[in-house]
Amino acid sequence: MIDALRGAAALLVSKLVHFVTAPKRFVVMIQRAVHDVRTGERTVFDVGKSVFMTTLGVTMLLVLLFPLYWITAASFAEGTRLFNTGGIFPDPATYNLDAYRWVIFESDFFFVDGDWGYPQLLIGGGGLVPLSIDWIGTDTGPGALFNSLYLVSVTIVAGFAMIVPGAYAFSRRSFIARKRILYGYVLFTQIGAGLSIATLVALYSLFSAYGVTNNLFILGLFYAAGAIPFNTWLLKTYMDNIPVSYEEAAMVDGASFLQTIREIIIPLTKPGLAVILIFVWLAGWNEFIIAQTLLSPENYPLSVELYNLATEGRFQTPWTRFAAFANLFALPVAIVYFMAQRSVESGLSFGGMEG
């Protein structure tokens, strides 16, 4: 665990260093171009063409990423009149963190109404596990973040318990109906969120019948179920690339089945496991409409709270506060995503792309 954190930190630092030193490389590139023109290796026209194309690229990026600039700028513009009356480019001199203060100390993001408390472990009491957590110092209780985290934990634990053994079996064992199940999974890797929304009507009836509509645990299981086909298939293709000879060699040396899993399969599939961790996490963290339909307000996760904030009033949506809330909701996801970008990309475009 500590190793993984240290590795992640090192990765982040190296990316940051690379990013910070980019201007220097840019200057070197310009110096080289100037030098080439002076010595007559490149004509001015030739350099001009490159400058034009690069400017075109940068302009295009600025247009494409404008919504992200806008939401970030807006989150820093709480209370400035510029943002309300002057336009869409708030003056950086007036940037402030008031909107974030509102999210942390007044909204339901961390604690309901921002009334912070701290957890206390209670031992004893009823239930399957004689442990429970009590919140001290808050009159209103934990907020949407904790609902989201609970949902995501259920999704991850249940998802991994199903996905990892399944992927291993698909990759290493041949058994009855293997092809048929795998083909079914492949079919279901190709669908978006639409299918689960389509089944929502049936789901709603079924959940009401069993009395589990307002149940975060069941909802977490549901997200895990939706994540199974894609991630099992992804992890299976990843495991396929690990040579079987490693396991055979370990078996010859007298390793038991569980030992080969622990010593060979798990360590070698770590990057694949990281990618499916991200995908399974996102399945629970991002979903909104099913959570909104099935849950009652006290159990709303962050995604539903975000939507409610955006649609509160037709004209008086508090965009600065919304922006701060949205950034706090999305940034952790985005950071993790970009740290693992390379592997995630290969996961997204896997299969069929070579053709």
Added chain:
Amino acid sequence: MATSTGTGSSSSPLSRIAAALPFTRRDWGILLVIPGVVLFSAFMLYPIFYLFYISLTDATFAGSVIGGGAELIGLDNYVQLLTDSQFWTSMSITWAFVAVSLVIKVFVAVGIALLLNHARVAGKRYMRAAAIVPLGFPAIFTITVWRGMFSDARFGVFNVMLDYYNTAITGLFGLVDVAVFFTAVAVPTFLLVELPVGFLSGRWSAFFAYVTTEVWLAYPFMVIIIVSALQDVPRELHEAAMVDGAGYLQRFRTVTLPAIKRPVLFAAILTGATSFQQFLIPWVFNQGGPARQNELIIVYGYREAISFNEFGLSAAILIVAIAFIGLFMYVAVRWGRLAEGVDE
């Protein structure tokens, strides 16, 4: 299918049962797969069958489905659907949405990919990393942000931009007016935009707001796929074409296009399928409005159940939608040859 384990001569009843099962010791791997299949079936497949059952009843709300208040009425819901003008409105707007956004998506993504793979663009790698940034944000985040951009309010982002545009046009005509001093030049009103524009309260402006957002959501995925296809094109091919005197357009047609055709087609099917199932954009923007004119098929089905208490009809709509989604899935898997790995 049943294969003997080779211990068929043993005569204990247990091993005789074992030999009769279509299952041998080699098959124990299925035990690792079954929990996942069961969970998936319970939450995904079973509801689809249940949905089909609801579509055959006259259920009006969740309680009547379970409480036994609903009766089987055969295919009446489907018949009613075919005569419902709202269904045809929804179907045509859904396919219009898929087609328009798909065409724009393909052109935008191919353009971006070509530019970010162009030999003359400096810092391509950084730009490519930046271009796919939207992929890293949750859909509910991006869609609510775009809703803010298209806000009907006077200070919504696009309204402010149109205000800039108006000022620019007026300024331009003012200059002409000063330069051509012997006639008075007025700004033609058709060049100006009346503000504020209610983007989400007009049918087609809302439709194009959907399309813009959908394109923005889907382009990173297509760019990733096209760029990786472009990078697989051998440099020698381009150089050989250049030596033969082919211009940029000619090289695009003879070298680049054949290389990216299949990946683009495949990505088009996949993102087309997601567009068909698009729910969040219309729902967050204006719930498929104005006046139910822009209800994409899933929104239509969802609203019939949740807002209008027509569970039976809603289930029929959604079954139709699922049939189309299934078609998309099948075509994608077949054309993408995705299932090749199954036989390994």
